[in-house]
Amino acid sequence: MAQNIKHITHPIVLALILAIFSYSSQAHDHRQLKETNLTLYIHEFSGGPNATAAIVTGIPGKVWSYPSFGTIFLIDDPITTGLDMNSPEIARGQGIYVTSSLDGGKAHATVSVVFSDKKYNGSTLEIQGNSVQSSKIAEYAVVGGTGKFRFATGFVTLEVLFYDPTTFYSVSRCNFIVLHH
Ligand SMILES: *[C@@H]1O[C@H](CO)[C@@H](O)[C@H](O)[C@H]1NC(C)=O
Numbered sequence: 001m002a003q004n005i006k007h008i009t010h011p012i013v014l015a016l017i018l019a020i021f022s023y024s025s026q027a028h029d030h031r032q033l034k035e036t037n038l039t040l041y042i043h044e045f046s047g048g049p050n051a052t053a054a055i056v057t058g059i060p061g062k063v064w065s066y067p068s069f070g071t072i073f074l075i076d077d078p079i080t081t082g083l084d085m086n087s088p089e090i091a092r093g094q095g096i097y098v099t100s101s102l103d104g105g106k107a108h109a110t111v112s113v114v115f116s117d118k119k120y121n122g123s124t125l126e127i128q129g130n131s132v133q134s135s136k137i138a139e140y141a142v143v144g145g146t147g148k149f150r151f152a153t154g155f156v157t158l159e160v161l162f163y164d165p166t167t168f169y170s171v172s173r174c175n176f177i178v179l180h181h
């Protein structure tokens with residue numbers, strides 16, 4: 001009889017030990033979040049033959065433009081490690097901007113930063129948030145990521161450094177602070 005009980009309790013004890021182990025390793029993982037800071041530069045051509053940003057639609061019968069509610073833009077902007085347009089491309093910023101306030105003053109952005117460099121190749125950071133169209137600096141949430149940036153949370157500030165209205169070229173500095181696995 002005692003032998004039998006021993007045989008029954010043994011797997012239960014084992015299961016308990018495993019449960020405690022997996023709980024503590026999960027707790028451990030949360031403490032092991034890495035912090036990555038990245039300073040990158042995003043280049044955008046909002047017009048011309050090689051535009052990297054374009055209006056795809058807006059409200060029928062209304063003007064489609066930056067300050068018009070409901071205007072939707074798609075972007076596929078190169079992101080480099082240096083300020084210079086010809087410095088190494090590390091990622092593309094691909095996603096959607098929508099003029100999201102009725103007065104046209106604010107925009108909503110949902111953008112994937114798709115990395116292609118050696119270190120982060122194939123990983124992404126997901127940006128989402130709201131910005132004031134006229135402000136020089138915008139802050140967005142980093143709401144997730146994939147690959148090397150799984151479970152990412154954090155934020156990014158985007159500061160417009162240069163805009164040339166004749167060529168529609170702009171460059172902005174992006175400062176990312178991200179916690180991830
Ligand atoms: C990232 O930047 C923040 C704020 O400037 C700083 O507190 C932190 O130490 C930096 N982390 C790393 C890993 O450089």
Ligand SMILES: *[C@@H]1O[C@H](CO)[C@@H](O)[C@H](O)[C@H]1NC(C)=O
Binds near residue numbers: 048049050
């Ligand atoms: C557009 O891109 C093509 C191909 O890379 C290039 O030859 C051309 O000079 C570019 N045009 C402008 C205005 O930048």
Ligand SMILES: *[C@@H]1O[C@H](CO)[C@@H](O)[C@H](O)[C@H]1NC(C)=O
Binds near residue numbers: 116117118121122
């Ligand atoms: C990134 O990954 C793709 C697909 O696996 C591969 O073709 C490419 O050479 C890689 N680039 C770098 C810089 O490692």
